[in-house]
Amino acid sequence: MDKIASGWINGFVGVLIFSGSLPATRVAVSGFDPIFLTGARATIAALLALALLFAFREKRPEKGDLRSLAVTALGVVVGFPLLTALALRHVTAAHSIVFVGLLPLATAIFAVWRGGERVHPLFWLFSCLGSFLVAGFALTQNLSASLTGDLLMFADSDDLVPPGAYATLLRQLKRSGADFVTGSVARLEGDTLVEPPWMRRLHKQRMDVVIDDLPEILGDVFAWNKLFRADFWHDTGLSWPEGVRYEDQPTTTLAYLRARRFGIVPEVVYHWRIRSEGTSITQQRSSLHDLRDRWTTKLSSLRSVEEYGAPKVTAIFRDRVLAGDLHRYFAELPGCDDEWWELLRTGVLSIWGSRSLTHSGLLPADRLVGWLVEQGRRSEAEAVAAYVRDLGRPLDRVDTPDGRRLDLPAEVLDVRSVAPAALAVRDSER
Numbered sequence: 001m002d003k004i005a006s007g008w009i010n011g012f013v014g015v016l017i018f019s020g021s022l023p024a025t026r027v028a029v030s031g032f033d034p035i036f037l038t039g040a041r042a043t044i045a046a047l048l049a050l051a052l053l054f055a056f057r058e059k060r061p062e063k064g065d066l067r068s069l070a071v072t073a074l075g076v077v078v079g080f081p082l083l084t085a086l087a088l089r090h091v092t093a094a095h096s097i098v099f100v101g102l103l104p105l106a107t108a109i110f111a112v113w114r115g116g117e118r119v120h121p122l123f124w125l126f127s128c129l130g131s132f133l134v135a136g137f138a139l140t141q142n143l144s145a146s147l148t149g150d151l152l153m154f155a156d157s158d159d160l161v162p163p164g165a166y167a168t169l170l171r172q173l174k175r176s177g178a179d180f181v182t183g184s185v186a187r188l189e190g191d192t193l194v195e196p197p198w199m200r201r202l203h204k205q206r207m208d209v210v211i212d213d214l215p216e217i218l219g220d221v222f223a224w225n226k227l228f229r230a231d232f233w234h235d236t237g238l239s240w241p242e243g244v245r246y247e248d249q250p251t252t253t254l255a256y257l258r259a260r261r262f263g264i265v266p267e268v269v270y271h272w273r274i275r276s277e278g279t280s281i282t283q284q285r286s287s288l289h290d291l292r293d294r295w296t297t298k299l300s301s302l303r304s305v306e307e308y309g310a311p312k313v314t315a316i317f318r319d320r321v322l323a324g325d326l327h328r329y330f331a332e333l334p335g336c337d338d339e340w341w342e343l344l345r346t347g348v349l350s351i352w353g354s355r356s357l358t359h360s361g362l363l364p365a366d367r368l369v370g371w372l373v374e375q376g377r378r379s380e381a382e383a384v385a386a387y388v389r390d391l392g393r394p395l396d397r398v399d400t401p402d403g404r405r406l407d408l409p410a411e412v413l414d415v416r417s418v419a420p421a422a423l424a425v426r427d428s429e430r
Contacts, residue, residue, distance in 0.1 A: 025081075026088045029177050031261070034085035042077045105131040152228040158273050159224065160188065165269035169227035172263040176208040179232040179259040182217070183269030185225050195268055198324075208263045211256045211308075215316040217264070218256055218305070219324055221249040225270040232259065241300075245293040253301040257308045286332040288340055294329075295347040298322050302351060322351060323360035323370075330369045334386040341378055348373050358421040364406055364429055365395050371422035380413055387412045397425055404430060 172181045184203040186193040236258045241247045357370030372381035398407040405423040
């Protein structure tokens, strides 16, 4: 093989290998500090170079070459890897290609300036043409992302974003290199702000995790307390379902499952307005339309979690997350019509029929109502739901040889006809 052919082949292989550098660095900085990453790259390269020097018995550099080698190493070994790693914590690999596309031309300019090389005019023509093609292609591919920005956040028109919320989310996003960050939420009722205890628990500390580390976070289904990287949103094909209520849950579930890592901050970053007149579409749970949409979004989210294939995540999602708002529907049981009852029971059985809501994270009274729904005992389910509503406090407990259980008046429910698991009170609930 002559030198020209060998040069073309080696050059092509080099370009092919280098083309993977930025995407690989983009992935690496999500889990490693840029300075550590730069040191690791330099160490690995140094060990390989040392092995080759010994294998080929190359001469040591002359003293006069050491200064040039030091300057070269400063740029090639430290400068380029470190600066690109720092940059790729904040921009996508595709965006960075715009700048790297100018690298060959910049190299040629410095070769002429510092090395005194004389090159043919055609070299400059093709160097400029190649750089412009690479940069132009990269800009064209990212035009839509540039128009909409590198970040995405959503908000409802009648809610409030507190001062500094976006800055808090952005700091965590930049620090962690995560695909998105989520923060806590406070309910705004009139002039009163209340952070729900379960949201405070899910966001109790600042962290960066994957879904297997904290499956309970799937309960944070809201769209508007999250800051997404636009490239993550677009590359994973995320979008909001249209024409259905509770559209947040299927999409946010997919975001958690598809993210390499996501960040959590303990600060309240969104004020969710609760309408006192009850006109919000999610405050109409007694309607068939609402219940039908709720089952649609729950089942869609469950399918995504099951496809993810982690038994622990699926179990927690089914028992703690999906069951979480059922008590609001059980409260609508007294006086419901036949069609609503059938739809409620069908949905419950489709998700918990093989396991039972007695294993869920619902409160004891709601687990009991859920079991009655599963059994098709409509009148008793309505009676217990009405009794709980009118009582205005937790149901009474009674100690038995088999443990503590719920105690209800006989005119409400004959507890002798109920499975012990449906009446059981857990140790943590005493």
